[in-house]
Amino acid sequence: MSRIWNWDFEDERSRRRPHPRRPALPRSPLTPVSRTRLVQVRRRRGAALLGALALILLLAVVLSRSGGSHHASAATSAGSLGHRVRALAPSDPERDQAGAVASVLAFTPFVRTGGARSRDIALTFDDGPGPYTPQLLNVLEQYHVKATFFVIGRMLRYFSRSTVREIEDGDVIGDHTENHPMLAQLSAHEQKEELFEQILRIEVLGGKRPTLFRPPYGSFNATTLRELKALHLLMVLWSVDTNDYQQPGVPVIVERALGGAKPGAIIPMHDGGGTRTQTIEALPLVIKGLRDRGYKLVTVPQLLLDDPPPAGEALPSSLAGD
Numbered sequence: 001m002s003r004i005w006n007w008d009f010e011d012e013r014s015r016r017r018p019h020p021r022r023p024a025l026p027r028s029p030l031t032p033v034s035r036t037r038l039v040q041v042r043r044r045r046g047a048a049l050l051g052a053l054a055l056i057l058l059l060a061v062v063l064s065r066s067g068g069s070h071h072a073s074a075a076t077s078a079g080s081l082g083h084r085v086r087a088l089a090p091s092d093p094e095r096d097q098a099g100a101v102a103s104v105l106a107f108t109p110f111v112r113t114g115g116a117r118s119r120d121i122a123l124t125f126d127d128g129p130g131p132y133t134p135q136l137l138n139v140l141e142q143y144h145v146k147a148t149f150f151v152i153g154r155m156l157r158y159f160s161r162s163t164v165r166e167i168e169d170g171d172v173i174g175d176h177t178e179n180h181p182m183l184a185q186l187s188a189h190e191q192k193e194e195l196f197e198q199i200l201r202i203e204v205l206g207g208k209r210p211t212l213f214r215p216p217y218g219s220f221n222a223t224t225l226r227e228l229k230a231l232h233l234l235m236v237l238w239s240v241d242t243n244d245y246q247q248p249g250v251p252v253i254v255e256r257a258l259g260g261a262k263p264g265a266i267i268p269m270h271d272g273g274g275t276r277t278q279t280i281e282a283l284p285l286v287i288k289g290l291r292d293r294g295y296k297l298v299t300v301p302q303l304l305l306d307d308p309p310p311a312g313e314a315l316p317s318s319l320a321g322d
Contacts (some may be wrong), residue, residue, distance in 0.1 A: 083161045085168065085206030094208075097172075097301030101234055102209045104304050107311045109225050110235040111300075114264030115307030121265045121295045122303045123286075124148045124236070126176055126214060127245075129159035129166075130272030132280060133288070137165055139283045148236070148300045150176035150214040154199030155272060160205055167207050172299040174212035175199060175233060184221040184318050192227050212236050212300055214268075218319025225315075236300055237316065238268045244279045245270045253282040258289045265305060266300065 101148065104111060114120055125136065125147060140147055149166050151173055156163060159226025167173060177183070178197040186194065195213065203212055213233040220235065228235055244253045257267055267286075269279050290297060298306070 024151055031131055046232060047282070081155060083164045083205070085164050085307070093302075097299070097305050098211065100305035100308065101301050102232075105211075105232065105234045106309050108309070108313065110226060110237055110315060111266070111304070111309050112237045112313070112316070113239045113262075113266055113309055114303040115309055116263045116301075118307035119295050119308050120298045120303045121261060121263075121267065121290055122148060122300045123297055124150060124174075124214070124238070124266060124268050125271040126150045126268055127152060127180065127273035128157075128271035129155050129162035130276070132276035133159060133162040133271045134165070135280050136197055136271045136276065136283065137162065139170065139280060139287075140171070141285065143287045145284065145287055145297045146170045146172075146299050146302075147297075148172045148174055148212065149271070150174040150212070150236075151198070151202070152176050152180050152272065153178035153201040153233065156201045159272075163202075167205075171214065171303055172298075173202055173207055174214055174236065174300075175202075175210040176214055177216055180216045182219040182318065182320060183215055183224050184219045188223045189228065191224055192230075195227055195231055195233065215319075220318050236266065237319070239265045240267055242267065242269055244276075244282070245273055247275065248277050250278050250282045250285070253278060254285045254289065257282075257286045258293075261290055261293060261295060263295075264309070266303070289308060 114122070123145065128148075128149060128151060128209075146169065149163070149171055151163055152174075163173065175195055175198045177194040178200045178201075179194060181190075181194060183191050183194065199210055202208075211232065211234060213228060214236050218237070225235075239262070240256065242253050253269075260267065269283070270276060271279070287297065
């Protein structure tokens with residue numbers, strides 16, 4: 001696998017040569033014969049269209065009387081993604097966690113940590129899904145850890161199977177925008193599109209509508225906060241940063257994660273955006289080190305349910321410096 005893989009591997013703008021325009025042909029007036037012929041053609045097309053509509057209605061009736069498997073296959077083929085989550089009713093813990101997020105969102109638009117009374121810590125992963133995500137999920141599954149993934153919408157075109165796996169493992173999916181831009185540099189309309197397109201992709205995948213958001217590069221402004229409020233998204237920042245995306249070495253990643261450990265900590269790492277072998281190698285050491293210190297590894301919603309942050313914390317400025 002290439003060591004220089006990057007999430008932004010698509011051409012942002014396809015450069016296509018414009019097709020030369022054909023010269024317009026002079027229109028000749030319709031003769032009585034050609035007018036009759038035109039009417040006949042239109043009638044035949046209309047009859048064909050009515051027949052096609054009738055056939056579609058007939059198929060709909062037949063499918064509605066068939067078993068649920070027909071509906072599932074139809075939904076899968078209708079979706080733009082190749083893999084979908086098995087439809088399950090929300091469990092009581094999921095409803096409790098959703099309620100906890102809504103409760104926190106009622107008094108603050110953001111969180112950096114949970115409360116300081118519990119021993120919960122949330123591991124979070126950004127910029128996926130990508131080619132390294134399955135290996136990272138292998139580690140989480142091996143150690144029975146549930147995490148929070150802030151997913152880039154466009155990456156679901158290629159790696160949706162990993163996000164389906166995350167959801168079925170009980171991990172939580174958050175919004176990390178559609179294309180990973182610096183939000184503070186965009187207009188209100190552009191910011192809304194970046195947020196909402198990712199939400200639609202998750203819902204088409206069969207996942208629950210995201211309620212958490214992490215700003216790419218830590219870039220946000222007052223416009224971002226207004227759009228988040230309209231979409232009922234809670235902005236999740238972090239209390240300590242491993243900077244694993246810089247690939248500083250496995251010991252450094254582990255040292256930063258354990259050094260920043262405290263009750264209610266939110267620790268960001270990355271499963272996409274580049275080569276993630278160091279993160280995957282460091283993750284078991286981080287998990288063992290945190291557990292040895294008596295911490296419980298949970299998702300962000302569970303952290304907020306167990307011990308929400310205090311009200312009245314000052315909103316930090318854009319972490320990107322814009």
